[in-house]
Amino acid sequence: xxQGEEDPQALSIQEGENATMNCSYKTSINNLQWYxxxxxxxxxxxxxxxxNEREKHxxxxxxxxxxxxxxSSLLITASRAADTASYFCATVITSGTYKYIFGTGTRxxxxx
Amino acid sequence: xxxxxxxxxxxxxxxGTSLTIQCQVDSQVTMMFWxxxxxxxxxTLIATANQGSEATYESGFVxxxxxxxxxxxxxxxxxxxxxxxxxxxxxxxxVKYRDRNQETQYFGPGTRLLVL
Numbered sequence: 001x002x003q004g005e006e007d008p009q010a011l012s013i014q015e016g017e018n019a020t021m022n023c024s025y026k027t028s029i030n031n032l033q034w035y036x037x038x039x040x041x042x043x044x045x046x047x048x049x050x051x052n053e054r055e056k057h058x059x060x061x062x063x064x065x066x067x068x069x070x071x072s073s074l075l076i077t078a079s080r081a082a083d084t085a086s087y088f089c090a091t092v093i094t095s096g097t098y099k100y101i102f103g104t105g106t107r108x109x110x111x112x
Numbered sequence: 113x114x115x116x117x118x119x120x121x122x123x124x125x126x127x128g129t130s131l132t133i134q135c136q137v138d139s140q141v142t143m144m145f146w147x148x149x150x151x152x153x154x155x156t157l158i159a160t161a162n163q164g165s166e167a168t169y170e171s172g173f174v175x176x177x178x179x180x181x182x183x184x185x186x187x188x189x190x191x192x193x194x195x196x197x198x199x200x201x202x203x204x205x206x207v208k209y210r211d212r213n214q215e216t217q218y219f220g221p222g223t224r225l226l227v228l
Contacts, residue, residue: 033216042116042204042219043155088154090217097168098143098208100217102155 004089004103012109019076021106023089024069030092032065034074037086037105046074046087081112114139114209116220124226125195132191133223135205140185143208145217146178148201155204161188195227 004025013019025032031050035043049056049065049072056063062075076083089103115138125131135144143162147155158178159167167180181189192199205220 031214035219042221043206045216045218048214048216098160099157100145100206104154 004091004101006087006089006103006106008106009104010107010109012111013079015079015081015110015112017079019079019083019108019110021074021087021108023072023074023103025072025089025091025101025103026070027091027093027101029067030094032063032072033090033092033100034061034063034072035088035090035102037088039085043088076108079108079110081110084108084110113211114141114207114218116205116207116218118203118205118220118223120223121221122224122226124228127196127227129195130191130193131195131225132189133203133205135188135190135220137186137207139209141207141209142185144182144188145206145208146180146188146190147204147206149204149222150201158190158203192225195225197227200225200227 006023029051031048033048034046037043047058047063049063060077065072086105086107088105090100093099117136119134145160146158148158149155157170158173159169161167161180161182163182163185177193179191202222202224204222206217209218
């Protein structure tokens, strides 16, 4: 399977703490993206990091990418109860065909 | 960003029947995608739907079971045919869209399907 792996599968933290999720993938990529999904609804795009970038910030989000290790991490700082959701990484493959490969996801629960 | 709507938002169906899910985008897009998300799982790509050509199906998905239409650049339908309880999933429509000089995918709100 091309699907990436995410860990942890589930994470429970207190409000105000930081949450870190990791994503590993298998193939060469053009970019990697992180998405959030609330309660089985549609996915919301959070941030994109290109293969030639190592770190990117957006508000309380920080994403890193290590192409040598084929891994990425998403850090949410000062978490809030509203951050409770599932988070997925997606790698974009464009060799031969354009396709997103989604990771297995991390279910984050932020306790108030 | 692209705004995507899906109909129905949810449905409960009897086995052996078929359901057609509609996906409408507020702007013209070349590439549209259909995903399935089984309970507690990640997203699996069913097919890529391009206007003017037949859909391209991923391994494990066939046109007879999941026929797709793409009549224009803002609309697509996915039919789940001859349903069984194993088809109970969330079905998500997605589009490839260029926004602020980067390409990304935007997703519809999903259709929750329960097959009894």
